[in-house]
Amino acid sequence: MELQVDEVYDGTPSCVxxxxxxxxxxxxxxxxxxxxRITADTVTGAQLVVSELVTNAVRHTDGTCGMHLAYRDSRGIEITVWDNAYGSLTTREWDPDRPGGFGLEIVRTLCGPLTITPTDHGKQIRVRIPLPQAA
Structure with a gap:
């Protein structure tokens, strides 16, 4: 069984x-x-991941961005956020004294590795949120 959703956003902060x-x-x-099996922690974590990725797209690019959500099997939910900026993401070394910029670190902690793919119109970032196993 498969479930998918696609959305396109205008790139304003309200789209987060x-x-x-x-x-x-x-x-x-x-x-x-x-x-x-969807737990409250799954919803909270997924909302945090989506919030971080879409915020980055809004903050660091101009114009539209979008999100694709997909469930294809029990391995988890695939979240893809795209924007119109070329180039890769800037990652920073861990610094507990840094006042911000922890978004991608949070996403990696919740999802594992990011896949960043250049597209004809910018880039897309894909992550997978695992689902809790049935009891």
Whole structure:
């Protein structure tokens, strides 16, 4: 069974809130339509990941951005955020004294590695959020 959602955003800060709502609704559908085990921690973590990735797209690029959510199997939810900026993401070494810039570190902690792929119109960042195993 498969479930997918695609959204395109105007690149304004309000789209971050919309993206958080979209992942919450997606997970609710996944739980009811596909009988996946969705915990409150899964929803909170997924909303945090989406918020960080879409915020980066809004803050560091101009123009539209978008998000693709996909569930294909029990391995987890694939989240892809795209924007119109070419180039890779800037990662920083861990510095507990740094006042910010921890978004990608948070995403990696929750999801594992990021896949960054150049596209004809910019780049896309893909991560996978694992789902809790059935009891």
């Amino acid at each position: 809130k919309t993206a958080r709502h979209t992942i919450k609704v997606f997970l609710a559908r996944l739980g009811t339509e596909h009988l996946a």
